[in-house]
Amino acid sequence: MEKLSGKDKELIRDSWESLGKNKVPHGIVMFTRLFELDPALLSLFNYKTNCGVVPECLSSPEFLEHVTKVMLVIDAAVNHLDDLDSLEDFLLNLGRKHQAIGVKTQSFAVVGEALLYMLQCSLGTGYTAALRQAWLNLYAIVAAAMTRGWAKNGEHKSN
Numbered sequence: 001m002e003k004l005s006g007k008d009k010e011l012i013r014d015s016w017e018s019l020g021k022n023k024v025p026h027g028i029v030m031f032t033r034l035f036e037l038d039p040a041l042l043s044l045f046n047y048k049t050n051c052g053v054v055p056e057c058l059s060s061p062e063f064l065e066h067v068t069k070v071m072l073v074i075d076a077a078v079n080h081l082d083d084l085d086s087l088e089d090f091l092l093n094l095g096r097k098h099q100a101i102g103v104k105t106q107s108f109a110v111v112g113e114a115l116l117y118m119l120q121c122s123l124g125t126g127y128t129a130a131l132r133q134a135w136l137n138l139y140a141i142v143a144a145a146m147t148r149g150w151a152k153n154g155e156h157k158s159n
């Protein structure tokens with residue numbers, strides 16, 4: 001896996017310190033943005049939530065569970081900045097599962113955009129160009145590992 005600079009790690013850790021204590025509310029901001037950017041993603045959750053519109057979805061327990069799961073993956077990444085390789089197998093497997101669910105790899109990038117939006121909303125003036133880049137670098141590492149797992153599962157299938 002790629003490595004992050006010492007400065008990247010510092011910016012990520014400092015900014016996550018307060019955000020990580022309120023994962024679900026920040027995750028909801030992120031997923032609200034995700035569905036603004038790509039409303040079609042809602043249908044991937046329908047089999048569980050049976051919800052047709054965003055507000056209903058965002059308050060359903062299954063949905064909040066996924067928001068929590070995503071935030072916990074981010075939390076794990078932040079807690080393993082010096083040792084991201086240790087997450088490789090977990091992330092490969094996660095990518096494989098998302099391939100099976102029908103999530104496209106392009107959608108991982110949209111989640112990245114939604115993550116940046118949430119950081120911008122939450123950090124205000126603390127959202128600097130360097131901080132944005134640090135998070136982009138971290139998320140790129142996570143998404144790349146998920147994409148490798150996705151591709152292993154999806155070999156010979158179209159993306």
Ligand code: HEM
Nearest residue numbers: 041044045062065066069070073074097101103107108111
């Ligand atoms: C477009 C984006 C995504 C969609 C539509 C999506 C959808 C889903 C769905 C439908 C499930 C199965 C139901 C559930 O467990 O709640 C799932 C599971 C999960 N997702 Fe996602 N997901 C997306 C992105 C992500 C990302 C970026 C992460 C982490 C960074 C993530 C983390 C997880 C985890 C940890 C699980 C549970 C896997 C397990 O059961 O072992 N998801 N996702």
